[in-house]
Amino acid sequence: MTWFGLPLIHALFDVLAWLASMAVFWVTTRKLLPPDVLPANRVPYPGAYALAAGLGALIGAMFFGTANALLSGVHALGFSMVGGIAGAIVSIEIFKRLVGVTGPTGIAFAAPFAATVAVGRLGCFFAGLADFTYGIPADLPWAVDFGDSIPRHPVQLYESLAMLAMLVVLLLRLRARDPFWLANGFYLTVGWYALQRFAWEFLKPYATVLGPLNLFHLVCLGLLVYAALMIRKRGRAWTAA
Numbered sequence: 001m002t003w004f005g006l007p008l009i010h011a012l013f014d015v016l017a018w019l020a021s022m023a024v025f026w027v028t029t030r031k032l033l034p035p036d037v038l039p040a041n042r043v044p045y046p047g048a049y050a051l052a053a054g055l056g057a058l059i060g061a062m063f064f065g066t067a068n069a070l071l072s073g074v075h076a077l078g079f080s081m082v083g084g085i086a087g088a089i090v091s092i093e094i095f096k097r098l099v100g101v102t103g104p105t106g107i108a109f110a111a112p113f114a115a116t117v118a119v120g121r122l123g124c125f126f127a128g129l130a131d132f133t134y135g136i137p138a139d140l141p142w143a144v145d146f147g148d149s150i151p152r153h154p155v156q157l158y159e160s161l162a163m164l165a166m167l168v169v170l171l172l173r174l175r176a177r178d179p180f181w182l183a184n185g186f187y188l189t190v191g192w193y194a195l196q197r198f199a200w201e202f203l204k205p206y207a208t209v210l211g212p213l214n215l216f217h218l219v220c221l222g223l224l225v226y227a228a229l230m231i232r233k234r235g236r237a238w239t240a241a
Contacts, residue, residue: 004128004146013123020119021112024167028111032174037182039105043096049105052095053088060087068215071207074132081117082197082219085190089226104234106186111174114167114189118160125156135203153203162196184231191227194220 035041043049064083069076096105124133128146135153137143143151166189173181181188198220206214 004126005130006126010123010127010131013120013126017116017120017123021116024115024171025108025112028171028174029108032171033108033182034177037107039108042103043101043105044099049092049095052091053109056091057084057088060084060090063087064215064219068206069132071209071215072132072205073207078132080216081120082194082216082223085113085193086219086223089190089223104183104186104230107174107182110186110189111167111170113193114163114170117163117193118167121156121160121163125154125160133204135200136205138203155200155203158200158203159196163193166192183234187227187230187234190223191231194223194227198224 029038039049040046061079061081061084062077064086065078065080066076067078068080069078092105096102121133124131125144128134129148133156134146135155137150138153139151140153142154144154145151170181170185170189174185198217201214201217201220202212204214206216208214210218
């Protein structure tokens with residue numbers, strides 16, 4: 001018996017990812033972060049802030065996920081994590097500009113985001129070929145046969161482990177109340193996510209749109225530029241924001 005492609009297994013891990021993100025959010029906001037960095041204390045209309053983030057994430061995830069599927073010859077609705085984070089960032093930056101917020105507001109969501117990816121990608125892994133997140137064929141000891149007798153890169157596990165590593169580092173730096181990480185932890189998390197995701201995209205069977213780069217490569221590059229510019233702009237410590 002194989003676990004790959006079992007009905008509802010992706011949904012199960014989606015629920016686990018949500019629970020993990022909520023648990024990490026509770027720990028970071030209640031135990032690790034000073035009150036003055038929390039979005040509720042820095043953003044007017046926190047409900048509208050959350051709505052903007054959610055809508056932006058949904059639109060970005062569906063737009064880029066579906067576009068990449070169509071470009072790759074798969075005629076189905078897609079859902080992309082990298083598209084979701086890009087959409088949420090664009091939406092929140094527009095919202096902040098409209099209400100006059102200039103400082104960083106995302107630190108409370110950095111660790112929950114890392115936890116979501118670390119757990120959620122396990123669902124992609126066990127969903128197998130149907131999820132269209134598998135890697136290209138590989139002749140490696142850890143290559144995985146997802147049911148078509150072709151050993152492939154388990155890129156879902158690569159991403160899960162990379163974001164788990166970021167989660168551990170982030171929690172340790174927040175526990176230490178590191179001023180640089182308080183100011184830039186969200187941007188560092190987004191930058192690391194984009195960097196590792198950019199690398200794994202070379203190991204996926206997606207259609208390219210610019211030289212060897214696929215659509216997600218370009219989104220990752222945009223996220224990397226965003227993270228670098230924001231870290232440079234925000235300075236070295238939270239008090240400088």
